[in-house]
Amino acid sequence: MKQGRLSPEFKVGILVLIGFIILFYMSIRIGKFGVLSDKGYDLMVYLDNANGLDTKSPVLIAGVEVGRIRSVKLDNFKALVRFSVKEGVQIPSDSIIAVRTQGVLGDKYLEILPGKEKKMLSSGEKMSNVLTSPSFDEIFTQVGTAAKKFGDTIEEFQGILGEKEKAGIKKSIDNIQTITGEFKDIIKDNKNSINSVIANADDTMKGLKKIVTDVESGKGSLGMLIKDEKLYNDAKDTMASLKSISSDIEQGKGSLGKLVKDDSLYNDAKDTVKNLKDITDGVKKGEGTLGKLAKDDSLYVETEKAMKKLQKGADGISEMTPITILGTIFGLMF
Amino acid sequence: MLVNLIKRISGTVVYILRELGGIGLMFFSGVYWAFRRPLKLNYIFKQMEFIGVKSAGVVIITGTFTGMVLALQSYYGFRKFGAEGLVGTTVALSMTRELGPVLTSLMVTGRAGSAMAAELGTMRVTEQIDALIVMALNPIKYLVTPRVVASFFMLPVLTIVSDFVGIVGGWLVGVKLLGINEGAFINKMTKYLELDDIYNGLVKAACFGIILSVVACYKGFYTKGGAEGVGRSTTESVVISSVSILIADYVLTSLMF
Amino acid sequence: MNDNGIVIKINDLHKTFASQKVLDGVNLEIKRGEITVIIGKSGGGKSVLMKHLIGLLKPDSGEIWIEGSDITKLNEKDLNEVRKKFGMLFQEAALFDSMNVIDNVAFPVREHTKLPEKEILRMAQERLRNVGLAGFDSKMPSELSGGMRKRVGLARALILDPDIILFDEPTSALDPITALTILDLIKETQERLQKTYVVISHDILGMFRIAHKVAMLYNGRIIEFGTPKEIRQSKKEEIKEFLKATGIPGFSGGDR
Incomplete structure (x- = not known):
């Protein structure tokens, strides 16, 4: 297949390479390479109103994303929200959790206001201090x-x-x-x-x-x-x-x-x-x-x-x- | 009158069912031969070059301009309530989730799908397909499978290119031309764009690739009636592919997102 | 097995397309190493008969025995084994448009054998030389005339040394002189290779130049089968009519 011209394999290879570079670049830029879901631990919280909260909604501390919501389920007429927290982020057991709204689109997220307790929450524990936002x-x-x-x-x-x-x-x-x-x-x-x-x-x-x-x-x-x-x-x-x-x-x-x-x-x-x-x-x-x-x-x-x-x-x-x-x-x- | 009408309707129904069945069979045999050795790699690469590399130019142009017009249109809307920063988000989400895969597939249908149907149709009416059979070679394996496999792999590649140039086009118009704050543009985009948006778009594109190649191969492969038949097959393949892609797009989108 | 050197034996073959009887009980025996020509009117079922021989069409009823196996009962895989014994020259040569001449000729070898590339090219070039097209290796089929394409098609049909070669209207759509050279080429290769050739055509004059045996297909049946001489002396009205259509006085019934 060497006729002085580029072989189809070569040209296809270049195109595929370009595709992969773009995909890789975009994935990096988005900065969510799926690592969040792999490591870390899960916490839970009961909310009276989980309206607007969705799987993958962010969990923030001081405006920094530390986790994502995994699931929102109805449990005993309350919303049971399960969310992941990044490895290495410790949350005091008396921390307060609140549903907040962000941006013009009105996206909801969970904000954790850290407490002063020495004891830290471990995987699977429920957070009980919920700050209800005024309606x-x-x-x-x-x-x-x-x-x-x-x-x-x-x-x-x-x-x-x-x-x-x-x-x-x-x-x-x-x-x-x-x-x-x-x-x-x-x-x-x-x-x-x-x-x-x-x-x-x-x-x-x-x-x-x-x-x-x-x-x-x-x-x-x-x-x-x-x-x-x-x-x-x-x-x-x-x-x-x-x-x-x-x-x-x-x-x-x-x-x-x-x-x-x-x-x-x-x-x-x-x-x-x-x-x-x-x-x-x-x-x-x-x-x-x-x-x-x-x-x-x-x-x-x-x-x-x-x-x-x-x-x-x-x-x-x-x-x-x-x-x-x-x-x-x-x-x-x- | 009524009898005629019923006859025509039932005839149409039978025709549609037969077409669907034929396309389905073509899909299965095409995929079946993709897993049978020896794989005709050089044929697949030739088709990849034809479908992928040679469509890249037209895909880049359409992608860029789509991104640009998206930025222009959404800017007009968002400016009304002071949310120009969301233009980047809109462009990125629209391109990756919807327009990238769909427009790419439609462009490839027009460019490569029609050529596939015409090529196979010509091979049918000039007995080249029979020649393959007489040589004890399976025409599906030699003609259909490489095209289906190549489309399956090339459409996502073209789509990611289209996504990217679309976003760059949106950035050019939004930031450079309309003067949207670049930080807001980029940050809001990266914030609201998920990897799943991109990946699901690529999965859609791969499905569209299979649809357009199977339909084109089916129409070409079973062409009847000489040169005129080839023309008819080509037209029908483009129409059926485009419609199927849009229908499949709805179904896939509702399943995925 | 080797009953009188019969290679192909067709038993009572029937085929109907959309209520039109095309083959209505065809019986035919084709001998090894001969050129057998099936002659009939255009649209009279010749092509259909030939497509049955190679398994492109399945009959409604009847049998086709090729070297001891009934190909109408075979599955696609076994059928492909039988097909490897065949070569075929199509009406429009059916060269692959996407390949140049040498690749077209070499194609069956590449796909069916594991010979080294050098050997394949040598074989293909030899066959091309045999049909008088040496040096046309890198031409594309679209650049060739109808006669040249048929030669390339013949070279491709012959490259795997098949036992049986089928010809579908080898002289159609050619000018008389080119037609003659193709016929001569068919005769010359057959004499050299001693393979079984089956030709279908409506060109009686041309076919009588090369045929060892002629079968007359009329209304879906073989109404006469024999040497060209026997055909010309046939008393059947239909054949007399067909022979008269050549416009040569005394062709029918003559003994030249």
Whole structure:
């Protein structure tokens, strides 16, 4: 078969070699050369809800994959999950195990939070400390609590004003001025982006239709947050109080007489009032609940705080993707 | 009228059953002779060259462009909710699990399967197959088995090449053209891609290789009616192979994944 | 065993294709070392008869005895043993398109013997020289004319020195001069090798040049069997008609 040309065997050999090199390379890159399933030991855990957990779902400690789920079976109305742990990874017997969610796809995995016990789990043992993740309902309850605290804070704010501590007021006004100025700028600067964000939010909402429906019908506690008239009224009251203080200042009468001498302070205050008026006008004109939220500056302060609390509250379940998205959207809007 | 209709339907059913039976028998005898000595290695290598090496070019081109268009299309979708990083995953999973094996098999059907049917058909109508029998040589062993064995081994090889160039094509479009974060692209891909995805794809490809070669050999081997018959056999073999591959793809996928 | 040197004995062979009787009780005895020509009309069952001889077709009923065994009863494995005694030249030569001339001729040797490659090539080249195609070794069948292909086919049929060689229409689709050279080649090789040749053809004139015995196949039966001279003197109407069709006055009944 030597005719100066390459023999079929040679050409086929090259092609097969290329195939094997690619296969080998891809296997290496994927980095799961099947070694996980061979060595190591097995542990078990009973879960109330193994929804989303599947054979081969990963088991992580501190975000590092240490094993894979081998099987998920129903045992006595609980899910018996059997998983492998890599050789060399020791798990203290008081470790906590939790079902977590990862990524946009909402993949579930098991996370082991190592305990402090000296005794290590050995093959075939059951882990008993299960951290149950909060469900959606629980998250919304937390949001409700946050909204209540929001209202309390505004009342506290009013209390401060009643004390009439001049220095405090001056400082407050200063702060309010800077803050409102900034907010105005922010709103001005971001008008377009707010619009587009709202548009985007609309798109996203389509995907999250159920939640949106709930929010619109004021069913969930998040809906309450948005629709709560009291909240809005509180904010309006606050504005009114501020207004009366500023008008006192303007007239230069009463106990605030001293302050009048200070021109710059006066001017500052005037500007502040003007700003506040602008904003309150905006709020009054503001249509729809989102519009109100978007234009109401003082509400912003508290909403931001509430959001922070909300995010903090949701921290333990920070992987709950839809909420994260919602948070992102609200964060962008304010 | 009604009698005619029933006649036609029953005729079609009988025809389909006979074809299926013939293809099945061809498969068994082809495999049977693969395990009988002496194995005609030089024939197998010749067919491997024809089916594998000579199809490599067209497989590489289709694979690359499929990966590229996959990246383009999935980018459009994923961008809507900010998950561009998943483009790599989509390309890799689609290529290894589905498009690699299926497109490769369809391309080989078009290129090599049709040629097999035409070649065997010509051998039939010009009595070359009879000549083999008269020489006391089994035509299945000399003509069918090498083609089936070669397809069985070459399709997975072509498929892994197709998978790879498809992913590279997706990477080119996704990372180089659309500017997806390369780290996210590669990491998400390697994270969600399993070895089983690749292996099962290759198993599928091997099955498709058997299907396309057995169908082509059957159609060619039993060609009737001269040059015109050869043309008919070739067309039928491509149609039957392609349809069978897609049906088998569904069945195998539902069994495997 | 060796009853009067009869190599092939066909007993009452019947074959029907889709309600059409093609062979309707064929009886024939073919002698060793002779050229026996079976002549009949196109589509008259000649090819079918020949395919029965080599086991490509199974009869509906009847027997074919070849050197003491009834091949209609044999399984494929034993049939292959019998086939090794045969060589066959097909109508279109049936050369393998994928191989060049020398590989085609050498093919049966390569597949059936373990001779060294050098010896195989020597044999193939000798056979090619015998049919007048020395030096055509590396040509592909598609590059050859019809006559050349038949010569290569003959070389391939002869290479394993078979006892019986079958010829399917050796002169069809050839111009008269090429046909003559092929006929001469058949006659010349037969005289040299002294093998049993069975030829089927509708070309009476050509066949009478080479035949030792002629069998006339008509309506699925052998209606006359004998030397060419005996055939020409036959009184049967069908044969007279067939001979007249040659257009040569006095061919029928003549004694040349």
